Amino acid sequence: MTPSRPGVKGAARQRRSRKRPAVMAATSLVLDATSGGSLQTQLVEALRAAIVAGRLGPGMRLVSTRALAEQLDLSRNTVLNAYSRLLSEGYLEGQPGSGTYVAKELPERLHASRHARAQVAAPKHTPGISQRGLAVARLTDLRIAAPGIPASRMAFRMGTPSVDAFPSDLWGRLLHTRWRRSWGDLLKRAEPAGHGPLRRAVADYLATSRGVRCVPEQVIIVNGAQQAMSLAAQVLLDPGDAAWVEDPGYFASRGALIAAGATLVPVPVDAEGLDVEAGMRLRPDARLAIVTPAHHFPLGVAMSEARRQALLAWAARSDAWIVEDDYDSEFRYVGRPLPALQGLSPDARVIYIGTFSKVVSPALRVGYLVVPESLVEAFSAARRFADGHTPIVEQSVLADFLDGGHFSRHVRRMRVLYGDRQEALVEAARRELRGRLDVSPLHTGMHLVGWLPEGVDDRQASARGIEAGVMTMPLSAFRLESSGPGALLLGYACVPEKEIEEGVRLIARALS
Numbered sequence: 001m002t003p004s005r006p007g008v009k010g011a012a013r014q015r016r017s018r019k020r021p022a023v024m025a026a027t028s029l030v031l032d033a034t035s036g037g038s039l040q041t042q043l044v045e046a047l048r049a050a051i052v053a054g055r056l057g058p059g060m061r062l063v064s065t066r067a068l069a070e071q072l073d074l075s076r077n078t079v080l081n082a083y084s085r086l087l088s089e090g091y092l093e094g095q096p097g098s099g100t101y102v103a104k105e106l107p108e109r110l111h112a113s114r115h116a117r118a119q120v121a122a123p124k125h126t127p128g129i130s131q132r133g134l135a136v137a138r139l140t141d142l143r144i145a146a147p148g149i150p151a152s153r154m155a156f157r158m159g160t161p162s163v164d165a166f167p168s169d170l171w172g173r174l175l176h177t178r179w180r181r182s183w184g185d186l187l188k189r190a191e192p193a194g195h196g197p198l199r200r201a202v203a204d205y206l207a208t209s210r211g212v213r214c215v216p217e218q219v220i221i222v223n224g225a226q227q228a229m230s231l232a233a234q235v236l237l238d239p240g241d242a243a244w245v246e247d248p249g250y251f252a253s254r255g256a257l258i259a260a261g262a263t264l265v266p267v268p269v270d271a272e273g274l275d276v277e278a279g280m281r282l283r284p285d286a287r288l289a290i291v292t293p294a295h296h297f298p299l300g301v302a303m304s305e306a307r308r309q310a311l312l313a314w315a316a317r318s319d320a321w322i323v324e325d326d327y328d329s330e331f332r333y334v335g336r337p338l339p340a341l342q343g344l345s346p347d348a349r350v351i352y353i354g355t356f357s358k359v360v361s362p363a364l365r366v367g368y369l370v371v372p373e374s375l376v377e378a379f380s381a382a383r384r385f386a387d388g389h390t391p392i393v394e395q396s397v398l399a400d401f402l403d404g405g406h407f408s409r410h411v412r413r414m415r416v417l418y419g420d421r422q423e424a425l426v427e428a429a430r431r432e433l434r435g436r437l438d439v440s441p442l443h444t445g446m447h448l449v450g451w452l453p454e455g456v457d458d459r460q461a462s463a464r465g466i467e468a469g470v471m472t473m474p475l476s477a478f479r480l481e482s483s484g485p486g487a488l489l490l491g492y493a494c495v496p497e498k499e500i501e502e503g504v505r506l507i508a509r510a511l512s
Helices: 008-018 039-053 065-072 076-089 131-137 168-186 196-209 224-236 251-259 276-282 305-318 373-387 392-403 406-432 458-468 497-511
Strands: 092-095 099-102 219-222 242-247 263-270 288-291 321-325 350-355 367-370 447-451 487-491
Touching: 039 076, 065 076, 076 092, 076 263, 168 392, 196 219, 196 350, 196 367, 196 392, 196 406, 219 224, 219 373, 224 251, 224 288, 224 321, 224 350, 224 367, 224 373, 242 251, 251 263, 251 288, 263 276, 276 305, 288 305, 305 321, 392 406, 406 447, 406 497, 458 487, 458 497
Parallel strands: 242 263, 242 288, 288 321, 321 350
Antiparallel strands: 092 099, 219 367, 350 367, 447 487
16 A cells, blocks of 8 residues: 655656656557557557667657557557557566656666566567467566575565475475375376365365365365466466456466466556456456455555455456455464455355465465366366376375364464564664655565655666665566556565564665
8 A cells, every 4th residue: 555645746746847758659650450460469569669779769758558549549458468568578667657668778688787687578589489478478577586696595585485484394204104105196197186185175274264165176276376377367268358457466467367368457456455446447348357355466455345345246247257366365463364255255256266385385386276166177177288287295295284283383383473574674674764665564465565755766776675685576567557656575474584684774775
C-alpha cells in the first residue's frame, strides 16, 4: 500500500512541466491488417526497429497506450501487449507516475555492462523460434543473482526460505526409513496426478489450515507453482484468449500466460487488492484471472471480502476461471491465515495453487493444484504429457513429513523466526534509512516493501544497492501499466539478523 506523502500534486505538476514531448509514433508506423501477421507483432517489430535505428532515441517518451491505439485505430489491448513485450525485452522502461520511455541502454548492450541486469534479450532472428518462444525467452528473470554479489550473501533475496533452519536430520531419517521400507515401490513409475498418500496429506492440510474444500482426487502434484500455472494456462486457455494479471504482479505468471499464447490484460491493484471493476472495464470477456488474494505479490495487501465476492461473481457470470496463487500464506504473524478464495463457494470456478518451495526448500520443487472434479481428468492428462510425474521419492518423504505432524511444527517455528527477522528489518530501517527508505511492517509474507522518496528511480536505487553488495528488487520491474512511487522489495526470511543489520547499512550507504 502506497503511503501518503505531502506535496504529491505539486510535484506531479512540476514533473509534467519537465516532460519531453511525447513521440507521435503513429506518424512513422505502418501496419498492414491484410498481411496475415498479427497487428500486435507488427507494432512490436515496428517500434523495436525504430528504437534500434535511433528514430526513437534513448529516454524519449512514448505516447500513452490509449492515445496510440486511437491514432492507429487499434484495440488498446493490442498496444498494451506490444508495450509489455518491449518492456520485458528491455527496449522500453516505465517511470512511476510519468509514462513509458525508450530505454537509455538497449538490450544488445546490457550484457556487456558489469552491472547488467539479469534480463538479456534473446536473439531477434534465431531460426525456428516462435514469437511466443521469443517472448518467453525475453522475460526478465528477477531470481537470477545480481552480478558481483556472492551466492552466500542473502540480504535481501526474495522468495527464499531459511534453509539453515530446516530440520535436515529429521528429513534424512524419514528418507532412510521410507527407502528401507518401500524401495521397490519407489523405483516404479508414479501416477501423473501424484503419489496417493501425498495427495491425501495435502487435502487434509488445506482443509484445516486454509479452508480449501476438496477431496484427495482433486489434488494434482506438480513440480512447483510455475508448472502449476503453466498447466492451468494450457488446459483453460486457447491462443489469443484474454487473461487478467495483477499490475504490479508476479512476472512468472505472465510467462506461463505468454507461453500459452494468451493476451495479457494488466489490471491495477490498490489497497483492497485486484480492482475487479477495472478488469471488467478493460476486458469483461477475459477467460482467466491470476490473483494472489491472501497476500498480494509484491505489495503485500490482502484482497477485501467485497473484491473477493465480486471476482467470484464475475467468473461465474462470464464462464471464466480464477487461478488463486497462495504462495506464502503459511507465514501470517497476526491472527490466523486468511481463508482461501477457493473455499468461499463450493461451486466456485477457482484453480488453487500452492507450493512447498517457500516452506521446505526451493530445491524440493514440489507444488500442487486443487482443481474442480470436472477438470481432474484434463489436468491429469496434461500432467502426463508435460513430464510424466514428480519424482516419487520426494513425494513419499514429503507425505511422511506432513502425516507425522513435522510440517505443521516446522511452519510454526518458521513463523516465529520470520516474525523476528521482519521486526529486526523494520527496526534497522527506522534507525538507518529514515528519509531515504520507508519500511513498514506487514502482517504476513517473507518480504517488505521499502518506499523511496518522491521522484527517486527505484531501478537506479536497486542498481546502486547491487554495487554496494546488497540485493534489492525494484518495484517498477513488476509493473506493466500501473504507476506510483518507486520502491525496493526486501526479502528477509532467509537473512540472519546480523546480516539484516549489515544489509541495511549497505542500503543506507547506497542511497546516500
